[in-house]
Amino acid sequence: MLRYTVKRLLQLSVALLGLSLLLFAWFKALPGGPENRLLPENATDQQREALRAALGLDEPVWTQYGEFLSRIVRLDFGSSLSSGRPIATELADRLPATVELSLAAMLIAVGLGIPLGYLAAKRRGTWVDFGTVSGSLLGTCIPIFFLAAMLKVVFAQELGWLPTTFRLTAGADFTEVTGLRVFDGLITGEFDIAWDAVKHLILPAIALSSIPLAVIVRITRASVLDVVGEDYVRTADAKGLKPATIRGRHVMRNAMLPIATIIGLLLGSLFAGAVLTESVFAFGGIGSFVYQATTERDYPALMGFILVIAVFYVVINLLVDLSYGLLDPRVRVRK
Amino acid sequence: MSLLEVEDLRVAFGASVAVDGVSFSVDEGKVVGLVGESGCGKSVTSLAVMGLLPKGRGRRARQPVQAAVSEPVDGGLKTAAAAPQAIPASGGRGGRGGADVQGRAVFDGVDLLSLAPAAMRRRRGKDLAMVFQDPLSSLNPVVPIGRQITEVLERHRGLKGDKASKEAALLLDRVGIPDPYRRLREYPHQLSGGMRQRVLIAIAVACAPRLLIADEPTTALDVTIQAQILELLRDLVETEGTALLMITHDLGVVAGMCDEVNVLYSGRVVESAPVRELFRKPTHPYTIGLLGSIPRLDLPIHEPLTPIRGSIADVIRWRDGCAFAPRCDRVASPCVDGEPALVGAVHAHRCVMAEEVA
Numbered sequence: 001m002l003r004y005t006v007k008r009l010l011q012l013s014v015a016l017l018g019l020s021l022l023l024f025a026w027f028k029a030l031p032g033g034p035e036n037r038l039l040p041e042n043a044t045d046q047q048r049e050a051l052r053a054a055l056g057l058d059e060p061v062w063t064q065y066g067e068f069l070s071r072i073v074r075l076d077f078g079s080s081l082s083s084g085r086p087i088a089t090e091l092a093d094r095l096p097a098t099v100e101l102s103l104a105a106m107l108i109a110v111g112l113g114i115p116l117g118y119l120a121a122k123r124r125g126t127w128v129d130f131g132t133v134s135g136s137l138l139g140t141c142i143p144i145f146f147l148a149a150m151l152k153v154v155f156a157q158e159l160g161w162l163p164t165t166f167r168l169t170a171g172a173d174f175t176e177v178t179g180l181r182v183f184d185g186l187i188t189g190e191f192d193i194a195w196d197a198v199k200h201l202i203l204p205a206i207a208l209s210s211i212p213l214a215v216i217v218r219i220t221r222a223s224v225l226d227v228v229g230e231d232y233v234r235t236a237d238a239k240g241l242k243p244a245t246i247r248g249r250h251v252m253r254n255a256m257l258p259i260a261t262i263i264g265l266l267l268g269s270l271f272a273g274a275v276l277t278e279s280v281f282a283f284g285g286i287g288s289f290v291y292q293a294t295t296e297r298d299y300p301a302l303m304g305f306i307l308v309i310a311v312f313y314v315v316i317n318l319l320v321d322l323s324y325g326l327l328d329p330r331v332r333v334r335k
Numbered sequence: 336m337s338l339l340e341v342e343d344l345r346v347a348f349g350a351s352v353a354v355d356g357v358s359f360s361v362d363e364g365k366v367v368g369l370v371g372e373s374g375c376g377k378s379v380t381s382l383a384v385m386g387l388l389p390k391g392r393g394r395r396a397r398q399p400v401q402a403a404v405s406e407p408v409d410g411g412l413k414t415a416a417a418a419p420q421a422i423p424a425s426g427g428r429g430g431r432g433g434a435d436v437q438g439r440a441v442f443d444g445v446d447l448l449s450l451a452p453a454a455m456r457r458r459r460g461k462d463l464a465m466v467f468q469d470p471l472s473s474l475n476p477v478v479p480i481g482r483q484i485t486e487v488l489e490r491h492r493g494l495k496g497d498k499a500s501k502e503a504a505l506l507l508d509r510v511g512i513p514d515p516y517r518r519l520r521e522y523p524h525q526l527s528g529g530m531r532q533r534v535l536i537a538i539a540v541a542c543a544p545r546l547l548i549a550d551e552p553t554t555a556l557d558v559t560i561q562a563q564i565l566e567l568l569r570d571l572v573e574t575e576g577t578a579l580l581m582i583t584h585d586l587g588v589v590a591g592m593c594d595e596v597n598v599l600y601s602g603r604v605v606e607s608a609p610v611r612e613l614f615r616k617p618t619h620p621y622t623i624g625l626l627g628s629i630p631r632l633d634l635p636i637h638e639p640l641t642p643i644r645g646s647i648a649d650v651i652r653w654r655d656g657c658a659f660a661p662r663c664d665r666v667a668s669p670c671v672d673g674e675p676a677l678v679g680a681v682h683a684h685r686c687v688m689a690e691e692v693a
Contacts, residue, residue, distance in 0.1 A: 231472040237387055238467075239487045239538065240459035249486070253477050328477055329522040 001325060008321050012314050019310050020072065024065050027299055038081065077304035082296050087304040090289060095308070096179025097167060098285035100197075101278065102270040104182075104205035109212035110263060117220025118252070124225065132217060139214030144273075148207035148280040155203060165282040167200050168193065204281040208274055212266040219262045223255040230254070256327055264320030268313040336444070338363045338578050339384070339463075339546055344438035346379050346388065353379040355602035355653055356438070361546065366572060366579040368589040368610070370625070371599035374647045377582045378468075379434075380599075381548045384580075385465050386447060386455040388434035442546065461491040464539035466568075468551040470531035474523040480507075481519030484538055491542045506537040510567060529560035533567065540571055547572070548580045553588065565592060586625060590614060598622050601647060601658040608682035618684040620663045657686070 035051045052058050056067060071078070077087035120132040156164040167181055168174065174193045177184045182201065185194025227233065228251055236250040271286075278287030286305065293301035324331050337360035346354040354376040361367045369377045382388050440447045442463060447455065467473040475483060484506060485499035494502055500519060507515035510533040523531055532552060539547055549568060553561035569592060572579045581592055589596055589610065596613050598606040598621065606619040617623045627641035645662040652658055656671035663670065669687045677685045 231467060231469060232475040234387055235467060235473045235535070235538070236475070238385055238459055238465045239490065240456045240461060241486060241490055242456070245486065245490075249478060249482075250475050254475070329479075330476060330524050 004325055004331075005322065008318055012318055015314060016310065020069055020307070021065070023303060023306060024068055027303060028061065028064075030299075072307060077307070078300035080293070080301045081298045082292065082301070087301050090301065091286065091304055091308055093179075094284065094286045094289050096181075097283055098271060098274050098278070098287065100167075100180045100182065101201065101204055101208060101274055101283060101285060102267065103180075104201045105208035105270055105274075106212060106263070106267055108205055108209040109216050109266070112209075113213045113216030114220050114252075114259065117217040118224050118247075118255075120217065120221045121224035121228065129221075133221070136214035136217040139210045139217075142210060144207055144210065145276040145280060147210055148204065148277050151203045151207055152280060162203050163200050167283060168196050169200075172196060200281075204277045204283055207280070208270060208277045212263075212270065215262060215266060216259065219259055220255065223258045224251060227251050227255045253327070257324065260323050260327060261320055264316045264323075268309075268316050271312050272309050337361060338443060339580070340439070340441045341380070341384060342439040342441070344380060344383060344440065345436070346376070346383050347435045348433070349435075352602060353434075354383065357597075357599065357602070357604055359597045359604060359607065361578045361580050363545070363578055364572075364576045365594045366569075366581055366592050368593035368596040369580060369582045369599060370584065370586065370589055370596055372584055372625075372647060375599040376602040377584075377599050378550055381465065381550050381580065381582050383434070383436050384440045384442075384447060385459060385463065385548065386450070386452075387459075387465075388436060390433050457491075460487050460539075460544075461542040462544055463546040463548065464542070464544040466532075466535050466539045466547065466549040466552045469555050470528055470535050471523065471555075473535055474531055476523055479520055479522055480526070480534055484519075484534070484541060487538055487541045502541075503537075506541055507534070509571075510534070510537045510540075511563070512537075528556050529563065532556060532560075532564050536564070536567060536571070540575070540577070543575060544577060546578045546580065548582065550582045551584070552581075553585070554583075561588075568592070586629060598625070601653070603653060603658070603685065604677060604683075605659065605686070606682075606684040607677075612682050616682070618682065618689050619659075619686045620665055620688075621659050622684075624662075 035048050035055065035057065039047060039051060049058075056064060059067070075088050077091075079086050080090055083090065116132050116136075120129045123129050152164055155161050163169065172193060174181070174190060175184060175188045177187060181197035182194050185191060185197055232254075233246065233250050236246045241250075274283075274285055275287035275290055277283070278285040279291060282288075286308075289301070290305050292298070293305065339361040340358075341360065342358050344354055344357045345352070357376065357380055359367065359369070369380060371377050379388070436448055438448065442458075447458070447463075450458075474480070481500060481503050484503040485494070488494040488499045488502055492502075500516075503519055504515040507518055512518055512530060512533050518526070518530075523534075526534065532555075536552075547568075552568065553564050556564060565588060568579065568581075571577060579592075581588065583589060593610045596606075596608060596610050597604050598613075598619065600619075600621045606613065606617070606622045608618075613622065614626070617626055621643070624641070624643035628643060630640060631638075643662055653674055656673060657663070657666075657675050660666045660670045665688050667688055675685045675687045677683050678689075
C-alpha cells in the first residue's frame with residue numbers, strides 16, 4: 001500500500017509539472033498582455049517597455065518559466081492586478097466557502113444519488129426506474145444558474161423559508177477556525193451559528209448538487225445492474241443470506257468501484273463549477289473572484305485559481321486511487 | 336419417501352420453455368446425476384429447486400398442475416409429464432427475464448416452490464446448499480475468504496467472531512486447504528482455481544446440509560484438480576450421509592460418482608436408471624449417442640467417435656413427437672406421432688422405438 005501511494009504521488013507531481021508548463025505557455029500565448037491592462041490606453045511605447053521590464057516580461061521565456069515555477073512552489077502567485085492584495089491571501093479567504101458549498105452539494109448528491117440509483121436498478125422497468133432516470137435527465141438539462149435562481153425565488157423570496165444570500169445572517173458573531181462555517185460552529189460549540197450556516201447552505205447546495213446527483217444516480221443504477229447479475233451475488237443468495245447483507249456486502253461493495261471514481265471527478269468539477277451558484281446566492285466563494293479576474297484580465301489571479309483547482313483535482317484523484325486500494329483488494333495486493 | 340422429490344417441474348422464461356416436466360428424486364445419502372448437454376435444462380432445474388431463478392409473474396399465482404394422466408406403466412416417482420399443457424406464451428411485462436416455475440420440489444415433506452422467499456432463505460445454505468461451476472466468478476472478489484465462510488455460519492448457526500473464524504478454519508482444513516488461518520484473510524484472486532472450488536465447497540457444507548447440489552463443479556478445473564474435487568465431494572457425502580445432486584455433462588464423472596442417473600434432453604428426462612444399469616444397457620438413442628461420443632481406450636486409436644449430429648433445438652417441441660427425432664439415427668414414424676411417454680420403473684426411458692433398438 002505504501003509503495004502504491006508513493007508511486008501515485010510521483011505520477012501526480014509529473015502531472016502538476018506538465019500542467020504548470022501548459023499554463024505558462026497558455027498565458028504567454030494570450031493576446032493583450034498584462035501591461036495593456038495596467039497602463040492607460042494613451043501610454044507611450046517607452047512606458048510599456050519600462051513596465052514590461054519591471055514585470056520581467058522582457059526576460060527569455062525559459063527564465064520567466066523558471067521564475068514562475070519557483071514562485072508557485074512557494075505559493076507566491078503574485079498580487080492581484082485589481083485589488084493589489086497577494087493572490088494567495090485572496091484565495092485562502094475565499095476557498096473555505098467554496099469547499100464548504102461543494103462538500104455540502106456532494107453530500108446531497110451521494111446521500112440521495114446512491115439510494116435512488118440502487119432503487120432504480122432493483123425496480124428496473126417499473127415507474128420507479130422510469131421516474132428516477134427521467135428525473136436525473138432533467139437534472140442534467142436544467143442550467144444551474146436557472147435552477148439556483150428558481151430555488152431562490154420560490155423558497156427564499158416567496159415562501160421565506162430560507163435566507164436568500166450570504167453564508168451567515170448579517171451581524172452574526174462567530175469564531176473563525178477553518179473558515180468552514182458549519183464545521184467551525186460545531187467545534188467551537190456555537191451551534192446557533194452552525195445551524196444558521198446550514199440554512200444558508202441548503203439552497204445553493206441543492207442547486208449545485210443537481211448535476212452530480214443526476215450523474216451518480218445513473219452510474220449507480222448501471223453499476224448495480226452489472227453487479228446483481230454476477231455469479232457471486234447468486235452464491236450469496238444460495239447461502240440464504242438476508243437481503244440487507246447481500247445488498248451491503250456483496251452488491252454495493254462491488255458496485256462502489258466505478259461510483260467512487262465518478263465522485264472524485266465530480267468533486268473536482270464542483271470546486272471549479274461553483275461560480276454560477278455562488279454568484280446567484282452572493283456566497284462569497286472563489287466564484288466571484290474568478291469572475292472578476294476574468295473580466296478584468298487579472299492574469300496572476302487566474303493563474304493562481306487554475307493552479308489551486310488543478311491541485312484539488314490531482315489530490316482528489318489521488319484520494320480516489322487510494323480508495324480504490326481500500327475498496328478493491330486486487331489493486332492493493334501485488335504479489 | 337425420498338429426501339427430494341421433483342415432480343413435473345416446468346420452467347419458462349417468457350415464451351421459451353427451459354424445463355418441460357422434469358421429475359426425479361434424490362434419496363438420503365445417495366448421489367444422483369442429472370446429465371445432458373448444454374441447454375438441456377439441467378442447471379435451470381437445480382436453480383429452480385434452490386429458488387435462485389429470477390422471479391417471474393406466474394410463480395406465486397401458480398395454477399394447480401393437472402393430475403398426471405395415468406400411465407400404463409408408472410414408475411412410481413418417475414411420473415411422466417402431465418398431459419400437454421399449453422405453457423402461456425405471454426412473455427409478460429414485468430417478467431423481464433423472470434422465470435415462470437411450476438410443479439413441485441418436495442424437500443423433506445415441504446414443497447420448496449411454494450415457500451415464501453423468507454422461509455426459503457432460512458433453508459438455503461442450511462438444509463440445502465449449492466456448489467457452482469465457475470469458482471472464480473462465484474466468489475466475491477472484494478471480500479476475504481474468511482468472511483465469505485463465516486457469514487453462512489453466522490446466518491444459520493449463530494456463530495460469531497472468533498468462534499466463527501475457528502469453525503471456518505476447520506472447514507477449510509476439512510476441504511483440504513493447508514494453512515487455513517492465513518487463507519481466511521486472503522481474497523479469491525490470491526487462490527488457485529482448485530483452492531477456490533474447495534472454498535466454495537467449504538461454504539456449501541458449512542452448515543451440514545442434507546442435500547448438496549453440485550452444478551458442474553469440475554468443469555472449470557484442470558483434470559488433476561477435477562479428480563481431487565470429486566474425491567473430496569464423495570468423501571464429504573459418505574462421511575456426512577449428505578445426499579448429492581450432481582449436475583454434469585461428463586459421463587466419466589457420472590460413472591465414478593453417481594448411484595442413479597437421469598439423462599435430460601431438451602427439458603425432459605429421457606432416461607433414468609441406476610448407474611450400472613445405464614452404462615450396461617443404455618436404451619434411449621440420446622444416451623447411446625452420449626456414450627458413443629466419448630473416446631475409449633479399449634478401442635483402436637483410429638476408430639472414429641460417433642458424435643450425435645446437429646445440436647439441441649432452441650425450441651422445445653415434445654408435443655409433436657420426440658424432440659430428439661431430428662438428430663436420431665433410428666427415427667421412424669411413431670417417433671413423430673405424438674408425445675413419447677416415460678416407460679419403465681427402475682430403468683425408465685422415453686423412446687417409442689426402444690424395443691426395436693434393443
